[in-house]
Amino acid sequence: MNHLTVILNVVYHRNMKIKKTIIKKEVDLNFRQRINDIAKFVGVSRQTVWNWKTKKSFPNDEHLAKLQELNKIRKNK
Numbered sequence: 494m495n496h497l498t499v500i501l502n503v504v505y506h507r508n509m510k511i512k513k514t515i516i517k518k519e520v521d522l523n524f525r526q527r528i529n530d531i532a533k534f535v536g537v538s539r540q541t542v543w544n545w546k547t548k549k550s551f552p553n554d555e556h557l558a559k560l561q562e563l564n565k566i567r568k569n570k
Contacts, residue, residue, distance in 0.1 A: 535563070
């Protein structure tokens, strides 16, 4: 392997790590935004939505109806 190949490999792998980091941050941001949107629509806190997701608590009947309504809206888009 010549020096140029080694340098190009290093640059490639470094760029891939940077791209993966950027993508992860975008995914995390989108995920947080979705939690915010769900919380706002249902009328609860972000923490409550997170607790539902992690099964630490469960939505009551009123919140469950709002979640089902939101799901129908998203399917129609």
